[in-house]
Amino acid sequence: MTTTAGDSITVSRRELNKAATREAIAAAALELLRANGMNGFTADDVANAAGVSRRTFFNYFSSPEAAIASFTQKYLDTVIEQLLLRPQDEPLLESAQHALTAVAPSDLATLAETFALTQGDAQLSRFQLEAWDNCSSQIIATIGSRLAVREGEGSSGMDVNGELYLHALVQSVIACGRAAVEVWFRRHGEDISPASLARLRELLVSAIGHLRDGFHS
Amino acid sequence: MTTTAGDSITVSRRELNKAATREAIAAAALELLRANGMNGFTADDVANAAGVSRRTFFNYFSSPEAAIASFTQKYLDTVIEQLLLRPQDEPLLESAQHALTAVAPSDLATLAETFALTQGDAQLSRFQLEAWDNCSSQIIATIGSRLAVREGEGSSGMDVNGELYLHALVQSVIACGRAAVEVWFRRHGEDISPASLARLRELLVSAIGHLRDGFHS
DNA sequence: GCTCATGTTGCACTCGGTGCAACTTGTGCA
DNA sequence: TGCACAAGTTGCACCGAGTGCAACATGAGC
Incomplete structure (x- = not known):
């Protein structure tokens, strides 16, 4: 060959x-x-x-659970990819709305299916949590280095409040992503139809929307 | 005896x-x-x-990791406890600021120490994530049933958007809590002194503060 | 003090996870 | 084209997590 x-x-x-x-x-x-x-x-x-x-x-x-969680990893990797493609001057929360939904339907379907199949197994749940958390860390690291470059070379990194702001923001975004998937699952169960996935996309956008306006009910 | x-x-x-x-x-x-x-x-x-x-x-x-993570569980259990003691008409984000910091210094110290000791072990990290996530779930369940009672008996539960709001809000709060601990650790390492822990308390409050104003930098 | 429920222990077994050494397959170069 | 080396696969042996089970010990209630 x-x-x-x-x-x-x-x-x-x-x-x-x-x-x-x-x-x-x-x-x-x-x-x-x-x-x-x-x-x-x-x-x-x-x-x-x-x-x-x-x-x-x-x-x-490293384990059977890791093999399953790789699908979530894959989805989140493309989210990161999409996020980095957004214009750097766009507000992060807006970028997040686009990135979370700008994925192939099949990837979103697999994310949803594995999420559903994860319920009821503690160890697999932990691996899923880890996948979302790794995503946070990667985004924080990337944006952090971006800002470090922009801020100039003199200062050693960022001030504590800026660091807290970045970490809290990114982790909240990821939390909202998870929340959306969770709520979607509670309503649609195992339904992976295009209509159902469209609903999931809406939820992802809404969740970030809530975050943006500070949850002023 | x-x-x-x-x-x-x-x-x-x-x-x-x-x-x-x-x-x-x-x-x-x-x-x-x-x-x-x-x-x-x-x-x-x-x-x-x-x-x-x-x-x-x-x-x-269920495992050595679970034994260690029990300290985080304990801290988060008292946070839930404190949260439920707050007046029900107080904004949740304000309640969260009080609850996250209204814990015995020794509990906070143990939380911080085990967090530090967790770095570098993947499986233990997963158990810690699980502890925070369980805390979210419990809060969501509790507040959810509170609201269900208040809303009246006719409606079967809550509308989707309300459910999304609740999940996204609570999970964001927990995410900010974790972010604060994370940032604290990146700065203070293994320092468990009262001064350092006071700094951690400040970070916890600040993180929720960022969340409240929608991260409008 | 007797009885029952609850909790502890040892035993045996399965499976996750890893280091190691032999082997197979792709790569680069003469 | 063939040779030598690097990279990947496999079987093997081993350790430790985790669990069902049956015998035993301990506290509760009468």
Whole structure:
């Protein structure tokens, strides 16, 4: 199988293989979760279903829960990506509204489905929380370094109140994102239809809207 | 050891024993965490240090991480307690400022210390996140049922937008709480002195303050 | 002091998670 | 094209988390 000329840019064969294996494992885990629930399968099962050894499974994911949470990670990674594409002078809360909703429908559907499937399993819930929190940290780090550059080189970083402002703001945004998904789930349950997902998008925007006006009921 | 007459109200001997054992286990876990770091001890070690069997340890905590996170739980439980003592017509954000800071200094110190010790261990971090999230859920449930009662018996619950408002608000409050602790740690590291803790209290109030004015920098 | 409920313990077992050493596969270069 | 090295996979052995179960100990109620 020679290298098909064309769109392959800097992606070596190895990287492609790794990405494919990773996706195969995650997909197998999701399949098993759908069919058996979180306590209905083991890391062995996932490895077999994905056609790799148990040891290789753990080379890619630190646990079965991590494999499932990777879907949430993926969604949030594209949110970050979208966020960084917004104009830097746009208010952050506005950027957030766009970024949270500017994702492929399939990604949003998977986010919603895995969120639904997560209910009832404590350890998986923790991994989901971790994914949202990692997203916060990444955004804070990115914006923080942006501001540090803009502020000039003399000052060592930011003042405490600015740092608090940034952390509180970003974490609140993420909290509102989670709240929206939560409320959506409480109303629509497992319904992943386009109409239902459109409702989720609305909720995401509304939640940030509440945040913007300081929750003045 | 006969029952010392006096302040013992409805607390049976069994309950006292259980509470004492639970505290002993949690204290032993914290001690080992301080001395060896999270990967430096096992559930066995904690059990031995607390004078119980390994099996009993797991009767009280689902994992070593859960034992440590119980300190955060305790802090957040008293926050909830304080929150419910506030007048019901007080704005929630104001109540939150009081509740987050109206705790015993020792509890705040332990919260801060365990937060510091948590850095660097992924699984323990997840348990801490879970503790904060459980706090959100409890507050949402409590306030939700309050409002349901006040709204009258005819309507089945709350409208979607009200529910979103409640979830987003409470989760943002908790997010600001975490943000304050995080920023405090980035500045004060392991410093648990009263002065440092006073600074933490200020940060908690400021963070909610930012939230109240919609982060209009 | 007897009885029952509640809590503790040891045992055995499953599964998550990891270091290690052998092996296979892709990459770069002559 | 083939050779040598790097990177990835696998099996193996091991440790520790977590749980069901059955025997035992302890406090509650009478």
